[in-house]
Amino acid sequence: MNTILTVALNTFKETIRNKVLYNILLVAAAALLLSLSFGDLSLFSRAQVMTDFGLATMSLTGLLMAIFIGVGLLGVEIATKTVYGVVGRPVSRDAFIVGKFCGLCATLLLNFILIAAVFFVAIRFLGVTVKAPVVYAVLLLAVEMALIVATSIFFSTFTTPTLAAIFTVGFYIAGHLNDLMNIGAEQQRNPVWRFILVSLNRLLPNLEHFNIRTRVVYDLAVPDLFVAQAAAYGILYTVLLLLLAMVVFSRKDL
Amino acid sequence: MHAIEVANVTKIFRKGFRAVRIPAVVDLSFTVRKGAITGFVGPNGAGKTTTIKMIEGLVHPTKGMLRINGEDAAFPRARGGVAFLSEQPYFYAHLTVSEMLRFTAELIRVPSSQIPKETQRVLETVELSRKTGTKIKELSKGMQQRLNMAQALLGSPHTLVLDEPMSGMDPPGRRLFRDLMELLRQEGRTLFFSSHVLDDIEAICDDVVVLQQGKLTYAGGVRELLDEGFTGTDVVTGEITQECREALGGAGCRFRHDEKRGEWTLFVPKTGDVAALQRILSEKGAFPRRVIPRSMTLEELLYQRKTESVT
Numbered sequence: 395m396n397t398i399l400t401v402a403l404n405t406f407k408e409t410i411r412n413k414v415l416y417n418i419l420l421v422a423a424a425a426l427l428l429s430l431s432f433g434d435l436s437l438f439s440r441a442q443v444m445t446d447f448g449l450a451t452m453s454l455t456g457l458l459m460a461i462f463i464g465v466g467l468l469g470v471e472i473a474t475k476t477v478y479g480v481v482g483r484p485v486s487r488d489a490f491i492v493g494k495f496c497g498l499c500a501t502l503l504l505n506f507i508l509i510a511a512v513f514f515v516a517i518r519f520l521g522v523t524v525k526a527p528v529v530y531a532v533l534l535l536a537v538e539m540a541l542i543v544a545t546s547i548f549f550s551t552f553t554t555p556t557l558a559a560i561f562t563v564g565f566y567i568a569g570h571l572n573d574l575m576n577i578g579a580e581q582q583r584n585p586v587w588r589f590i591l592v593s594l595n596r597l598l599p600n601l602e603h604f605n606i607r608t609r610v611v612y613d614l615a616v617p618d619l620f621v622a623q624a625a626a627y628g629i630l631y632t633v634l635l636l637l638l639a640m641v642v643f644s645r646k647d648l
Numbered sequence: 649m650h651a652i653e654v655a656n657v658t659k660i661f662r663k664g665f666r667a668v669r670i671p672a673v674v675d676l677s678f679t680v681r682k683g684a685i686t687g688f689v690g691p692n693g694a695g696k697t698t699t700i701k702m703i704e705g706l707v708h709p710t711k712g713m714l715r716i717n718g719e720d721a722a723f724p725r726a727r728g729g730v731a732f733l734s735e736q737p738y739f740y741a742h743l744t745v746s747e748m749l750r751f752t753a754e755l756i757r758v759p760s761s762q763i764p765k766e767t768q769r770v771l772e773t774v775e776l777s778r779k780t781g782t783k784i785k786e787l788s789k790g791m792q793q794r795l796n797m798a799q800a801l802l803g804s805p806h807t808l809v810l811d812e813p814m815s816g817m818d819p820p821g822r823r824l825f826r827d828l829m830e831l832l833r834q835e836g837r838t839l840f841f842s843s844h845v846l847d848d849i850e851a852i853c854d855d856v857v858v859l860q861q862g863k864l865t866y867a868g869g870v871r872e873l874l875d876e877g878f879t880g881t882d883v884v885t886g887e888i889t890q891e892c893r894e895a896l897g898g899a900g901c902r903f904r905h906d907e908k909r910g911e912w913t914l915f916v917p918k919t920g921d922v923a924a925l926q927r928i929l930s931e932k933g934a935f936p937r938r939v940i941p942r943s944m945t946l947e948e949l950l951y952q953r954k955t956e957s958v959t
Binding site for chain 2: 396397400401404407408411412474475476478479480481482483484485486645647648
């Protein structure tokens with residue numbers, strides 16, 4: 395447990411000192427503040443536009459951070475061999491993977507809190523009370539990002555940092571198009587294509603479960619049970635991907 | 649029990665799309681004695697780094713078994729009390745010298761109350777105590793190598809495995825390192841290190857393991873290996889008479905005359921009797937000026953072994 399904490403703390407320190415992170419944060423804060431003026435250009439209320447734009451910004455910046463930092467950290471660590479200094483000690487490779495994941499999630503969480511703070515202040519500025527569904531939306535986004543971090547770690551264990559980044563983006567896009575894949579499979583007459591689409595649909599997580607933006611924007615009900623189920627689904631997938639990453643990494647020659 | 653035991657280890661890498669088999673180490677077996685300094689020698693590509701990485705648990709053997717202090721090297725706990733030092737230092741550039749050492753100390757479970765004292769101790773040993781707050785990326789290559797050594801000394805490990813530890817070091821750094829090795833030997837620690845500098849191996853090591861194209865060609869004492877290279881003795885004397893030369897020739901000696909110096913060098917092969925030669929000389933009224941044992945250096949011996957294995 396101590397080893398995991400040591401690796402996690404070092405990872406957190408490393409990511410916190412990464413300049414790319416501050417650039418992403420700055421862009422996110424600027425975009426959120428700019429969105430205050432977008433409401434005047436829209437048919438909808440400023441609060442709706444702000445909420446929609448804010449959540450989209452958080453999703454996009456979270457994705458960028460998860461990919462840049464996730465792939466950069468493990469992939470580059472393997473490529474630059476700094477990993478030798480950890481797994482060459484009495485440290486299990488599993489502890490290294492879990493420590494990396496925890497450190498990355500801590501950084502992401504801190505950034506999410508910062509962006510969310512700007513977001514909540516901005517919507518308060520428009521006179522809108524922060525209701526539970528908005529908080530749920532942010533929470534589910536955080537779960538989704540943890541899943542993306544686990545994905546980037548998984549891909550980093552067996553491929554180059556560039557390919558891992560491409561695969562993670564592909565995974566994210568495919569995950570959000572999961573429902574479409576199901577529809578496509580039903581309409582597909584070619585059995586090979588149908589098999590591929592069905593397999594992808596079953597294999598990939600449905601990332602739309604974490605997207606409750608539309609419901610929040612239109613003030614629709616978001617049942618607590620749905621949020622709990624979606625969060626459990628995300629955590630389960632994250633654990634599964636981390637376990638896979640551990641299996642691959644334990645067999646890898648460094 | 650040996651400090652390190654490598655038993656019938658084979659490592660085959662698979663490269664490329666077609667997974668071409670590249671044997672790096674073939675049926676390798678040797679042991680490292682506890683408390684001894686063992687050199688690991690071989691040309692580039694002989695499989696030294698692969699073997700060290702297998703001991704370190706970074707690379708998995710295709711066949712065979714590696715043990716550290718009797719424990720399977722595949723398990724992390726086997727690496728407790730063992731420090732590894734790679735040829736090139738690999739550090740987290742964002743950390744300062746003291747942060748890096750603290751991180752390593754935590755990984756090897758040095759009690760947190762002892763970490764500041766322990767960090768200070770190893771930094772003083774490698775003469776880097778003034779650089780505690782410096783970022784690693786700002787250190788020169790030689791200093792990074794010293795920091796690498798400091799890291800390896802953390803927690804006073806009983807066994808140190810070092811891959812080309814002196815590469816990139818300036819002469820004072822090399823001297824410091826050799827002194828350190830001597831100190832570690834006196835403290836009874838086990839050292840296993842690879843090097844291309846055979847003078848270092850000859851000067852420092854008790855034992856040597858020699859690899860050639862992934863196969864073992866020698867494992868044993870450095871002294872024993874050097875004894876193999878002992879060819880005979882040169883006895884240098886002043887001018888000697890024809891009668892004396894005939895008597896010595898009968899005793900199996902070979903002669904070389906240096907007219908300029910007025911000296912004769914008498915070579916007694918290793919099977920010959922140097923004492924008998926000295927007796928003949930004194931009977932004929934000549935006296936030896938110098939007695940020089942003639943041996944092949946470690947480098948010459950290894951080159952000879954290499955040529956033999958090729959032919």
